[in-house]
Amino acid sequence: MAVCARLCGVGPSRGCRRRQQRRDPAETAAADSEPDTDLEEERIEAGAAELGSEWSGRSSSPSPPPRCSLLELPPELLVEIFASLPGTDLPSLAQVCTKFCRILHNDTIWRRRCREVLHRYRHILGLWQPDIGPYGGLLNVVVDGLFIIGWMYLPPHDPHVDDPMRFKPLFRIHLMERKSATVECMYGHRGPHNGHIQIVKKDEFSTKCNQTEHHRMSGGRQEEFRTWLREEWGRTLEDIFHEHMQELILMKFIYTSQYDNCLTYRRIYLPPSHPDDLIRPGLFKGTYGSHGLEIVMLSFHGKHARVTKITGDPNIPAGQQTVEIDLMHRIQLPNVENLCNFNELSRIVLEAQEQVRQEQQQQQEGRTEDSEGSGPPTEVREPGNEGAAALKEEPVQFVLPVGVSSRNENYPRTCRMCFYGTGLIAGHGFTSPERTPGVFILFDEDRFGFIWLELKSFSLYSRVQATFRNADAPSPQAFEEMLKNIQSLTS
Known part of the structure; x- marks a missing residue:
């Protein structure tokens, strides 16, 4: 928290340390305690007022330049300052006050982090279509805190077309020290495990899981198939056995085999709009x-x-x-x-x-x-x-x-x-x-x-x-x- 204190301009303040000690990690990460923020700002103003009173009593000495803390700087300037700091310092900085936490959610900082710290992943944000046979798909790659996460978007359960989309994480990139990152595969039911991402070119990249055994379930293929039916279709095997059995088996094996191996994604754009x-x-x-x-x-x-x-x-x-x-x-x-x-x-x-x-x-x-x-052009x-x-x-x-x-x-x-x-x-x-x-x-x-x-x-x-x-x-x-x-x- 020494870094936080210096950035706040309050010196080695014990108040900042006490506030850090009485929060657990989840509360600290949220950084939404406005009363504590107000108290910290009052301390800063009070310190400045005391210094002003002390200098005003020394008529023989010239007045010092006014003191300015980071809290008084405009947000766009804070974005520039924060974007130049090491990635590992940003979580601590977000705990200083609500203003810092809000600014650190600015996409500009994280896009620059992707460019400067993780230069090899700078083209990965946006929408992508996986090359999964005829089935395709929709992948949205976003920055979320210290992670770049690839979310696969899925339609609602048939036939509820007005329901919201479903989504699940397929991979994430953990932004660590400068020029350092860890790629994790999120597919399967055993949690994150080692993966790999290769940038093929600007509008194409591929993923590969290095621990495919994490995709397997203890009950074998039958349990995997039933679990997949519940998650993807919202129904049991018995409900749709006669109606979709052949198609479901084909889709399931294509789906799992693709994620067991290297999968390629190609960029897609949203269509431009016009008033007409x-x-x-x-x-x-x-x-x-x-x-x-x-x-x-x-x-x-x-x-x-x-x-x-x-x-x-x-x-x-x-x-x-x-x-x-x-x-x-x-x-x-x-x-x-x-x-x-x-x-x-x-x-x-x-x-x-x-x-x-x-x-x-x-x-x-x-x-x-x-x-x-012979004749004018057709209108x-x-x-x-x-x-x-x-x-x-x-x-x-x-x-x-x-x-x-x-x-x-x-x-x-x-x-x-x-x-x-x-x-x-x-x-x-x-x-x-x-x-x-x-x-x-x-x-x-x-x-x-x-x-x-x-x-x-x-x-x-x-x-x-x-x-x-x-x-x-x-x-x-x-x-x-x-x-x-x-x-x-x-x-």
Whole structure:
């Protein structure tokens, strides 16, 4: 605490030591005792006042310069000072007072710590997609105190699409002395154990567990499998034996074998937003029939919106563009009585599909004529201010047509806008992929749906409300390049 006393400007104060002695480590780490902080500041002010009185009585001597403690410095200057200190001094510094503790939670300090102290891990913060066969995933790497932690984000249990995301730690890097760090694998049920991280390049890194025996459970594979079912699906083996057995076995063995060996992660960015976007882009949780809930990314690209899979399944792998919405072709749904008739909805959608086909053909012919020098170029229409328009739209009643299946019957009963779109379907192993017509339904700012016409199936999507830092694309071009890269991995 001598360091703390010097930094506070109070000298070898016994008050600081007494306060340290009467707290246990958990209380000290919290550093949220404001009464003690006020008392310490009063002592500092009192000391300064005594010195002022003493000097004022010495009229023959010049007045000394005013005394200033670290507590009086502006926060931005304290950030610069604290960022230059050794990492092992920061926990003690956080115990001095609430102000210091609050400043030490500033991301600027820890980002600089990653750059200067742990230079080889400076590119690891942000969002990543693990290369796990067709299943993909979402990893968020953040700084938490003296650790860099990799959190794997998982969808809620099927079919509760509006529930918050689940997450668990996969690895952590313990920030120790300058230029020193310990990597630990967090997978399994036996606690942290020795691991390794290799930075392949700026937007790619890999992890490896050096003690895979920590992943094993005492009851063997059967206990591991049942535990995994409870954690990942929220159900017992007996509940879903007949419905998902073959798929679950495949997923389990792929999942465990990947974490027993080296696993590669590739950076992903959150989509950029624009005021004219239909709704705010971002990550959503969606229902996919027997595949349960998956994580997707909604992004806007001029006349179209795209839904890209961040997690996938044996039919459509992660990275693929699962839904495409044509923002130039809005669909007016019939009234609720007629909407219940699936044939009526099918007729409306197929008419929109034919209109899109004719327009694409005309555009193609126009480009051909223009290349031959006969005729002006084809006019390209841009979407209007859909974002503002969607907020002004009065909600209309919505109900699923009879015969359309849905994993979640708790879908919204009103919607604001509908557009023509196409959905990607394929056989097992991404065989014979094709795009089929469907309807994109905008319910509100945080939920949308898609009716797969050919499958007679409905998918409901709900926004991921978690906040992700260090995940913004440096430019729109970088985001587009990222989408191409993750899609090419599974093509």
